[in-house]
Amino acid sequence: MSKIQISEVVLRDGHQCHIATRMRTEDMLPICSKLDAIGFWSLEAWGGATFDACVRYLKEDPWARLKSLRKALPNTRIQMLLRGQNLLGYRHYSDDVVRAFVQKSADNGVDVFRIFDALNDTRNLKVSIEAVKQAGKHAQGTLSYTTSPVHDVAHFVEIAKELEAFGCDTIAVKDMASLLTPQAAGELVKALRANISVPIQVHSHATSGLASMNLLRAIENGATIIDTCNSAFSEGASHPTTESMIAALKGTEYDTGLDIGAVQEVSAYFREVRKKYWQFESEYTGVDTRVLVNQVPGGMISNLSNQLKDQGALDRMDEVLAEIPRVRADLGYIPLVTPTSQIVGTQAVLNVMTGQRYKSITNEVKNYFLGQYGKAPSAVNPEVKKLAIGDAIPITHRPADSLTPEMAKLTSESDRFAKSEEDVLTYAMFPDIGKTYLQERNAGSLAPEVLLDKASVNAEASRFAPTEFKVTLHGETFHINLTGSGHAGEEKRPFYVSIDGIAEEVMVETLNEIEVSGAGNGSNGGKKKAAVAKSGRPRPSHSGHVTTSMPGTIVAVKVKAGDKVKAGDGVLVIEAMKMENEIQAATSGIVVAVHVNKGDAVTPDESLLEIQPE
Secondary structure, eight states: OOOOEEEEOIIIIIHHHHHTTOOOGGGTGGGHHHHHHHOOSEEEEEETTHHHHIIIIIOOOHHHHHHHHHHHOTTSOEEEEEOGGGTTSSSOOOHHHHHHHHHHHHHHTOOEEEEOOTTOOGGGTHHHHHHHHHTTOEEEEEEEOOOBTTBOHHHHHHHHHHHHHHTOSEEEEEETTSOOOHHHHHHHHHHHHHHOOSOEEEEEOOTTSOHHHHHHHHHHTTOOEEEEBOTTSOSTTSOOBHHHHHHHHTTSTTOOOOOHHHHHHHHHHHHHHHHTTGGGOOTTSSOOTTHHHHOOOHHHHHHHHHHHHHTTOGGGHHHHHHHHHHHHHHTTSOOOOTTHHHHHHHHHHHHHHHSSTTSSOBHHHHHHHTTSSOOOSSOOOHHHHHHHHTTOOOOOSOGGGGOOOOHHHHHHHTTTTOOSHHHHHHHHHOHHHHHHHHHHHHHTOOOOOOOOOHHHHHHHHTTSOOSEEEEEETTEEEEEEEEEEOOTTOSEEEEEEEETTEEEEEEEEEOOOEEEEOTTTOOEEEEOOEEEEOOSSOOOOSTTEEOOSSOEEEEEEOOOTTOEEOTTOEEEEEEETTEEEEEEOSSOEEEEEEOOOTTOEEOTTSOOEEEEEO
8 A cells, every 4th residue: 555645734834825824823732732643744834934924923933833833743743844045034044044044943843844945946955955964854855846938847857866866855846836737747746756766745736726636646656745734724825625635545545544534623623713814814815727827826825915905006916916927037937936936026016016117126136137046947038137237247156155154143243132043043034023023022012913803893894984985086086995094093193095006194183173164054063174194204296206116114224315326326225025125216416305214114105315416
């Protein structure tokens, strides 16, 4: 009998795909004893976006989560997703940081490291694999599956052979964007089985509706481990259903031997848990065959929709999805998986929001063209490359070879707020939000984002006017969507709205009671009058006013009043959708005013600084 093993992904990829990685540790621990008793090959529970979400939104220590899960799951392998030289951040780290992170992950409970590189550049995987083996843990080399004129079976087989030679214990086919078809899955696994000797695991998201068939065909051709998710968080952008795959294989030579009833108990628990996170649900996480064209991975779609929603631009999702494959082709058909999915996705959003392709180019896209993420799979668009980096010459060596050891510097920089090597590594992954998190933790002031009560929100909403409507003013119609507001009862209350897809912030000021003449009846009535005021920053009115194309947070101010700048010089850096974008001067002249500081939240309708044109 050829028994098939299952990796259950509900503790990581399942909730990453459906509720934007928002599940809290407190909702995982109560069911761990039942998960642990089922007999899964592994439980994917860490890595990916979970580290970022813990620090950025949940205000949890990701290392504490790992320790808690290790204690609660004594009999099951804990698996994590590691981005090779990127670790869990969005840049390459020096080799000493990679080794330290892997060792600490192993020390705190990770057994299986699924290691991938977004470009399938194996130079970016070697040090991670070596570190995992040195820690005595299971190294799983990963093929980031995609389709393009250059990604064929032979291409992936050569990568797999190289990963096996590095010492990988298993090879995973990572179909993050649901691009595999049953025929392609069978052909790829058959070819891999003929060329490598280690076990093959298949990870296929269900967005296109093909994943269950892909897994079955992969099993028939030699795969022995598959990824699934229990029915509370399965299908659509997530993975095939655990219970369904157990049932499909039962009584065959591929019988998993797992108890479907035990998994159903787990699913019943998570169905109730999921209700708590209703505010993070997205209409874009179901079956969508358009993924076969736009190639947006399951783990990205819920985050992308939430980020567009935060900007009041969710109605432009279709435009973004159409733009993503065009950007991907410009960048040499790179696979879309973190961080390249964010790089391509954010650039596509900018192209759509600005109304002009590559009018604004993120720092990450520039760094990609400079070779700082690795080797592009195929030729890039030379015109876009020229716009991004001009005449700069890209590097051709392994990107990390340009980096000097960083751990000592990171330890020194974080000395005032880091209390352990794990803290230093948290700071290393996300310097700004990591530092803020650690400082707030030390001060006892951590406050996770609020989970809204759906019944209360619906009841409250029913008492007021609609939050989405159209307004006609001077013959022009505007589509208005109220996306949020500040606290009621304040003299000045901010309201966040989307006007024809453009995010705006308006201040509504409650004025003193005034006398208003009744129309035609001679009576007076007292009422409050609301006025929409300008923000504290001036509105842009000439080319010297520097603005942002999309809402975000200022992460660097590169000039000060009195500085002389030329058109095209970088003057600010803004973070939007977790990617950094350098804002450039549109005109040459003297900086006469800077209206922002590092950490300020900004919107497109404000002047961030002013240049007096020459």
